[in-house]
Amino acid sequence: MQASKDLRSPIDRNAVVRLIDEHRPDWSLQQAFYLDPGIFALERELWFPRQWVIVAHASEIPEKGRYILRQLFDEEIIVVRFGDGEDDIAAYYNVCTHRGSRLCTRDGRGRLLVCPYHAWSFRLTGELQTTRDLPEGVDPEALGLHKVPMKVVGGLVLCGLAAESLPDIEPAAEGLIEGLREHGVASARIVARKNYLTKANWKLVLENFLECYHCRPAHPEYFRVNGHVKVTAMRDADKAVEWQEEIDQWHSVIGDAEFNKGAWEAGDLDTMPFAMHRKPIGSGRLTLSDDGRPVSSLMGGRKAYDGGESGFRIGRLSFLSAPNDYLTMFQMVPRSANETDVILTWLVDKDADVDVDAEKIAWMWDVTTVQDKKITEDNADGIASRAYRPGPYTPLESQTAFFVETYLSQMRTLITGERGEAKAEWTAPAQLFASPKAACSTPRR
Amino acid sequence: MQASKDLRSPIDRNAVVRLIDEHRPDWSLQQAFYLDPGIFALERELWFPRQWVIVAHASEIPEKGRYILRQLFDEEIIVVRFGDGEDDIAAYYNVCTHRGSRLCTRDGRGRLLVCPYHAWSFRLTGELQTTRDLPEGVDPEALGLHKVPMKVVGGLVLCGLAAESLPDIEPAAEGLIEGLREHGVASARIVARKNYLTKANWKLVLENFLECYHCRPAHPEYFRVNGHVKVTAMRDADKAVEWQEEIDQWHSVIGDAEFNKGAWEAGDLDTMPFAMHRKPIGSGRLTLSDDGRPVSSLMGGRKAYDGGESGFRIGRLSFLSAPNDYLTMFQMVPRSANETDVILTWLVDKDADVDVDAEKIAWMWDVTTVQDKKITEDNADGIASRAYRPGPYTPLESQTAFFVETYLSQMRTLITGERGEAKAEWTAPAQLFASPKAACSTPRR
C-alpha cells in the first residue's frame, strides 16, 4: 500500500516460503526471521496491517479539541477528540495533504489542526478547511486527512494500519468489554509510562513475553511475587499440587461466578485474537506489589480485594495486567528488524489519591521489564551468530511455540495466497492462557 | 564514472521511468523520489555531474600556494591558487594517485602538495613531482592529480564533477558578470559561514527555498522585513496594489536603467540556468537588517543606498542575495538520500571596517534558515509515512512546481536517452523569478 522506500530488488518471496517450509514444528525460527530487514519489510507490508493494537488510553485526550501524537508501528498518528461524546475520538496519519509535512509536531489542543508549514488547516473530523489557495480544478474533498482505523474499547484506543486488511474488531470488543468494565479501565488515569527500547526483533520480544520458563533464572522479584510460577516456571509435581490447592482455596472464597470468568479466541488471519483470564496472585497477596499490600484504591466499583489478577490479551501485540487496584498496559511496537519499543503504562482509578506512589505501582513490571530487555537483547545477539540453529521449545514454552507456528502459517498464506490446512498441532494447546507469563493451572479442555 | 559502492542489484531504472510517467503535473513528487537511496544513487550518477555549483569564494585562497578543502557533492576537493593571476585557481579531487590516500588533510599553503602517507608530491598545477620511487615502466605523466572542472566567475569559484557531462558555463558567466561586478562580489571578504545540516532530501530543501507561500506561517522575521511577501506569501489584491505602488515609487527614484537590469536563462540539460533580478526591499529599508539600517559599507563602488536587493541564481543549487552592503551566498549540497548541507556564507566589502557586526549581517538569513531546517525536516518526516500522497502546488508555489517538472523531465531523458518534447506547461511560467523567496510583482511577459 506504500511505495517501497528502496527500489532495489526486494526480498525473494519464494526463498521465504522455502524457509517456512523447512521449519521444524515446536523449534525456534530460522535465523533470517529474527534478523533479515527484507523479512521485516515483508511483515510491514503483509502482517502488521492486519493487527489491531492499543495506541492510547482515552483519558489522554480528556476534552474536545485535545490531540496527541502516538506511534502506530513505524507511523506517527494523531489521536484527537473531535466531539463531546465518550467515544468521539478519531485518528489520522500525521501527514498534511498539501506537501506531506508532519501536521502536528507536539500534543496540543485546538479547534482545527493547522499545519505549521503553509498553514493549511483541517477540521477535527478531518476535512480540509483551507480552500482559498487551492489551484483551480482541485477538489478539496479529496484532500481530507488520511484516517487511521480506530475503535475505542472500554477506554482503550485501538488502531490498525489499513482498513482493508484488518479483521473485524467487534467480536473482540464484545468479548472483552465486560472484563474491562469490571476493572474500571475506562475510568482510569495514567500515573506512569516508560519505554523499554529493546534491540531485538519484535518476535523475540513476544516469544519472551509469552513464556515463564525464564522466570526463575531471570526474574527473582517476579518469581517471588507470583504464585503461578509453581506451574509456569518449573515442572515439579509437588509444587503443582501446592498451586492447585491455592487455586481451590481461592475458588471457594470468590465463588463460581467470579472464578469462571474468562474469554478466549485464538484468532487467525481474519479473526482478531483476544483473551481474558483470572487467577489468584497467591500467598495471601492482595495486589502485585513488593509486599502484596494495596498500592492504590480499588477499581471498577469493587468493594473488597479478592487477591486475583486478570490478564487480558488484546490482539497479538497488546496486553493488560489487572490486579484489583491498578493496571499495567503493554504495547509491543516493532520499529525495525532489530528494534522494538516495549511501552508500559500504569493506571489507577481516576479518583484515586493524587499522591499514590507511582514507583510502588510500577515496581514489579518495571524491574521485570528491565530484566526482559537485557535477556532479549542477549538472545538477539546470540541468534546473529553463524552458529545459531533453531532449538526445541520445552513444554513450558508452549505459548511461544504456538505463536511461532501461527506466525509462520499466516505469513505463508499472506505470501502465497494459499490458505494452509489448520494443522492439528497448531490449534490452541490445552495449556494456552490469557495472561502473559501467567498461565494458570486450570487448563481448558 | 565510478565503480558502484554496492555491487548488489542496483535500482530498477524502468521502475523509475514508470514513476516519472505516473507523475501528475503540478503535484508534488511520489514518495520514492524523496526517500529512495537507489534514486539518490541514480541522481549521483546522472544528474549531479551536470551541475555547476559554487564551492568557494576566491578570497579564501588569497595568494599563490594557498589551498583549501571544500565539498563538491559527496566529494572532497582541493581548491588551490597556483599562480599570481587573479583567476590562477585550480581544483583537484583530494586523492593521491599512488595508493588513493587523501592528499591534503587540512587547509594550508606550500610550493607543492605533499601526501602525508608516502610523501608523493605534486606541483600546484597537478603534475607528479616525485618520480624517483616509481616502478620501471610506469609513466609519471599518467599520475598527475585528477582535475575538477572549475571556473572563476566574478570572485565565485564554480566547480562541477565531470567535464564530459557539464553544460557550457560561458553563457552564464557572461550573463552574470556585470551584476556580480556591480555588487563588488570579487572584492568581498567573508565575515561568517554556517552549515545548516538538514535531514531531508535535497529536492525538499530546494522546493522550500523556491517558494514563499510558507513565509507567513513559518518566517515572522523574514515576513516583516521583506516587502515582496505581499505578493509572494499571499494572494491578496489590496496588498498586491500596495506592493505595485512601492515598486513604481522605487522605479521613479532609481531610474529606468537601474530598474530594468536583469538576466534570465531557465536552462535545460545542456544549458546552465542562471538569473539575476532586482527589487526594492520595501518600507524605506536600506538593507536586509533587523531595523533596515546599514550593517556594513557600500559594495561595488556604489555611492548611495538605493533600497534594492539583487537576487542571483547560479545553476540549480547555488544562490546569492545582495542588498547594497553585504552578500549572502547559498550552497545546497546533497549528502545522501535524506541529508543535505545548506551552507550560508556572509561577505562584506574587503575594505569594510574590521569591526563589522557579523551577527547583525547574518541575522535575517540565519533566523530564516534555522526555521527552514525545521520545516523541511518535518516535511521529510511526514513524507516517509505510508499515508503520504503527492499534493497540489498552489499558484504561490509555481517556481517549486517548475523545478519539479524540470527535474523529472531531465531524469527521464538521462535514464532513457529520449529527449522529451518540451511540454507547454513545463516552460518557464510568467511568474518565475531570479531570487529565491523573493519573486517580485513584475512578471516578465
Place this chain on the structure above:
Amino acid sequence: MQASKDLRSPIDRNAVVRLIDEHRPDWSLQQAFYLDPGIFALERELWFPRQWVIVAHASEIPEKGRYILRQLFDEEIIVVRFGDGEDDIAAYYNVCTHRGSRLCTRDGRGRLLVCPYHAWSFRLTGELQTTRDLPEGVDPEALGLHKVPMKVVGGLVLCGLAAESLPDIEPAAEGLIEGLREHGVASARIVARKNYLTKANWKLVLENFLECYHCRPAHPEYFRVNGHVKVTAMRDADKAVEWQEEIDQWHSVIGDAEFNKGAWEAGDLDTMPFAMHRKPIGSGRLTLSDDGRPVSSLMGGRKAYDGGESGFRIGRLSFLSAPNDYLTMFQMVPRSANETDVILTWLVDKDADVDVDAEKIAWMWDVTTVQDKKITEDNADGIASRAYRPGPYTPLESQTAFFVETYLSQMRTLITGERGEAKAEWTAPAQLFASPKAACSTPRR
C-alpha cells in the same frame, strides 16, 4: 554456512570475477574491493573461514573453569580451560543451543557454563548438562555447544571459523614452535592491551602493515628506532651499505646458528602461511624502547641481550614482534567493509618485576599504531572518491603487492572453483620477509 542476514539479491559474483580479471598486477585494487559491503559479505563467506588467527594468550585462562569472551571475526566466542593439562583449552560459539541466547555475558569461572536465560547448563567440554526439561524425542547429544576449531601453539590460542575450510595448522605449529619457545611466549604474561579501531577495510590495514615505505613521512619514532628502515623505507645505496655492515657486525657477534634461524611458508588456499625472521635492531639498541635500553627482564631463558628482534607471521592476520625482553602481539580483526579492529597486546616474562613500566614497553608500537590508524583512515577516505584509480606499488611495497595478488587469486578460485595457475610474478618475491614493517636486507635466494 550461515543463513544470509539479508535475503535481498546478493552480490553478482560474475561481476566480482570480472573485476578480478581486470586487475593490473602490482597496482592497487579496484575501488569496490575496499568499499563494497557485498564483497565483504563474500569474504565473510569464503575467505575468512579459511584463516587461522590468534584470539588469546593461554595465560588469560590460567586454571580449569576459567573462561573468556573473545572476538573471532564478527563472532563472539568462549575460550575456556576445561582441564588441568597445559593445552586443555576449548573454544565455543557463544550461543546457547536452546533458544540461541548469548550463553556467557562476561569473562568468568565455573564448573559449568550456565545460560542466564533459561538456566540451561553445559559442561566445560561442551555437552548439554540440563536434560530434565527437554521435550520428548529430542536428543540431548545433538544439543551440545558448537565447537570452534582451536589449537594452542606455544602459548598462543589460535582459532578459525570452520573446520571444513581451514588449512592444516600442524606445519605452521611445527615451524613456529621453536622460535616461540626461544622467546618464552608460553610463559609470558600480559601487561597491556589496546584496540585501535580503524575505520578502513581490513585489506587497507594489512596493506599498510606490510610495507615500510611510509615509515619516513609517517612514523618519526619508528624511523629513529629501527635500523632496517635504511633499506625498507628508502632506496639509497649508501644507506643500504651501512645497514649491511650493521648486519655483518651483528652476525659476527651472535654466530651462524643464531643468525640463520628462520622459517618461511608463503601459504596458499590449503596451506597456512607462517614465517619467523631475525634481524638486529641496530645502533647498539638492546630492545625496541625509546632509548634502546631494557624495559623488562630477559625472556625464554635468554642469558644476555643480543640486540635482535624476531618477527613472526602467523597466518594472514596475526603477527608477533619479539625483542629480547617483551612481546607485541598483533590481531587484525575485520568488522565490516569499512571497519577493522587492530588489537595490540604487550607481554613480558611471567616472572618479570610486577612494577614493569607498561607505558615504556608499549611505547613504540603504540605511537606507531596511532599514526597507522590515521593514515589508513585517510587512505580509506580518499579511495571512496570517484576520482580514485588503482595506483602502482613501488619496489618498497612488494610485500603489499604480493598480498594483493595472493588475495585476488584466492578469491577467484573460491568464487569460480577454478584453481588458477600460479603465475610467475605471484610467487614469493625475494624481498618478502617475515616481519611486518621490518623486512631486512638479507634477501633469501
